[in-house]
Amino acid sequence: MAPSDRTPDALHADAPGRPQRADGRRNQARVLEEAFAAFAEHGAAVSIREIARRAGVSTGTVTRHYPTKEALFRAVALHRIEHLVRSAEEITAREDPATAFFTFFALLVRQSAADHAVGDALTGAGFDLQAAASTAIHDFGAAMAGLLSRAQRAGAVRGDADAADVKALIAGCIARPDDGTAQRRMIEIACDGLRPRPAS
Amino acid sequence: MAPSDRTPDALHADAPGRPQRADGRRNQARVLEEAFAAFAEHGAAVSIREIARRAGVSTGTVTRHYPTKEALFRAVALHRIEHLVRSAEEITAREDPATAFFTFFALLVRQSAADHAVGDALTGAGFDLQAAASTAIHDFGAAMAGLLSRAQRAGAVRGDADAADVKALIAGCIARPDDGTAQRRMIEIACDGLRPRPAS
DNA sequence: ACTTATCCGGCACGCGTGTGCCGTTTAGCT
DNA sequence: AGCTAAACGGCACACGCGTGCCGGATAAGT
Numbered sequence: 001m002a003p004s005d006r007t008p009d010a011l012h013a014d015a016p017g018r019p020q021r022a023d024g025r026r027n028q029a030r031v032l033e034e035a036f037a038a039f040a041e042h043g044a045a046v047s048i049r050e051i052a053r054r055a056g057v058s059t060g061t062v063t064r065h066y067p068t069k070e071a072l073f074r075a076v077a078l079h080r081i082e083h084l085v086r087s088a089e090e091i092t093a094r095e096d097p098a099t100a101f102f103t104f105f106a107l108l109v110r111q112s113a114a115d116h117a118v119g120d121a122l123t124g125a126g127f128d129l130q131a132a133a134s135t136a137i138h139d140f141g142a143a144m145a146g147l148l149s150r151a152q153r154a155g156a157v158r159g160d161a162d163a164a165d166v167k168a169l170i171a172g173c174i175a176r177p178d179d180g181t182a183q184r185r186m187i188e189i190a191c192d193g194l195r196p197r198p199a200s
Numbered sequence: 201m202a203p204s205d206r207t208p209d210a211l212h213a214d215a216p217g218r219p220q221r222a223d224g225r226r227n228q229a230r231v232l233e234e235a236f237a238a239f240a241e242h243g244a245a246v247s248i249r250e251i252a253r254r255a256g257v258s259t260g261t262v263t264r265h266y267p268t269k270e271a272l273f274r275a276v277a278l279h280r281i282e283h284l285v286r287s288a289e290e291i292t293a294r295e296d297p298a299t300a301f302f303t304f305f306a307l308l309v310r311q312s313a314a315d316h317a318v319g320d321a322l323t324g325a326g327f328d329l330q331a332a333a334s335t336a337i338h339d340f341g342a343a344m345a346g347l348l349s350r351a352q353r354a355g356a357v358r359g360d361a362d363a364a365d366v367k368a369l370i371a372g373c374i375a376r377p378d379d380g381t382a383q384r385r386m387i388e389i390a391c392d393g394l395r396p397r398p399a400s
Numbered sequence: 401a402c403t404t405a406t407c408c409g410g411c412a413c414g415c416g417t418g419t420g421c422c423g424t425t426t427a428g429c430t
Numbered sequence: 431a432g433c434t435a436a437a438c439g440g441c442a443c444a445c446g447c448g449t450g451c452c453g454g455a456t457a458a459g460t
Binding site: 123161165168173176195197198 | 368386392395397
């Protein structure tokens with residue numbers, strides 16, 4: 001065979017002493033898949049043992065592929081964040097500055113409610129992803145700042161609001177027990193609050 | 201002798217088998233006092249050991265007077281809640297329905313930021329005080345509902361908002377990292393969002 | 401088929417938590 | 431002064447967590 005180059009893949013095992021084994025690759029994918037589901041359901045608070053149980057492997061297997069719990073959570077959360085960044089870019093291109101921001105805001109709230117991993121990543125519950133600099137979260141911050149400042153220049157959002165305010169409002173919307181109509185109303189309330197004050 | 205019934209004290213002995221000892225009362229007060237400070241600083245997450253250390257007693261002494269951590273936290277939180285209820289009544293009597301609600305809202309946010317025990321009690325972090333029915337939290341709910349509905353009847357707050365929405369907005373304001381001016385702005389944003397939409 | 405590095409399961413360790421318990425001390429009444 | 435129950439300190443237990451580690455299994459290359 002002599003397969004010249006075996007995709008080293010994975011976050012580790014760059015040394016070409018031996019390629020990654022097939023079952024290892026399968027298990028890693030399975031763990032990641034179940035971690036997605038588990039974190040989405042219960043947030044970053046789920047235990048490694050629970051994820052291992054769901055994936056049908058032992059805890060050792062989980063920590064092998066993701067040496068620490070934070071590494072696993074980041075692998076899951078960054079996927080979602082990257083997806084959000086793409087959505088932000090798409091919305092920015094598609095819609096005018098005024099509605100683009102509010103559309104993205106609503107998207108963030110809905111995603112956070114549906115996927116607790118997103119909510120925990122945004123609010124910093126469990127782990128502080130901001131700390132470990134990553135291109136994904138940097139891009140997200142940039143996208144958010146861009147959306148916000150464009151909306152402000154368009155006069156759709158009060159000028160003194162900053163990204164932290166928006167993040168806090170999202171946290172507030174998430175805090176609302178999840179009822180479809182109630183969530184939509186909370187988004188309305190938050191967005192209305194962000195608009196410039198009528199006159200004064 | 202012939203101590204007909206020896207109540208091994210249980211919580212504060214009501215049965216007069218023996219009155220509460222003076223040092224016991226002093227220690228209990230000291231524990232409660234330090235628990236106030238500790239919970240205010242770090243929220244419901246502080247450990248029993250930490251509170252015992254601050255009070256200069258052992259953990260056994262803490263759990264004697266407050267058999268469970270939840271009991272201790274409730275003793276602290278309910279004090280604060282009762283104080284908030286009194287403030288609500290005072291504000292209700294002093295101010296017109298429109299501004300009374302917003303004044304109380306701002307008070308809740310400021311209190312929650314200054315005293316993490318209040319914030320944790322309101323958001324249900326740590327313990328669910330709603331579960332264990334208490335007159336204090338019942339009164340608080342009633343006061344909040346009254347303030348809200350009066351403001352709604354006065355046309356100062358959108359009619360479809362409910363108490364859970366307000367609670368979520370408070371949680372959002374708390375989530376904002378504590379900067380004086382930022383907090384004031386967050387309160388503005390939240391209150392503006394609660395106002396009726398300007399027709400259109 | 402044989403070898404070997406990879407992978408795995410599962411156990412155990414350390415940490416921190418809340419809580420139960422026991423032997424001792426001490427306050428307060430007679 | 432003497433007695434007794436209240437109160438104490440402090441240890442140890444059970445729990446759940448993340449993580450390190452080791453001996454056995456096994457896929458992959460020869």
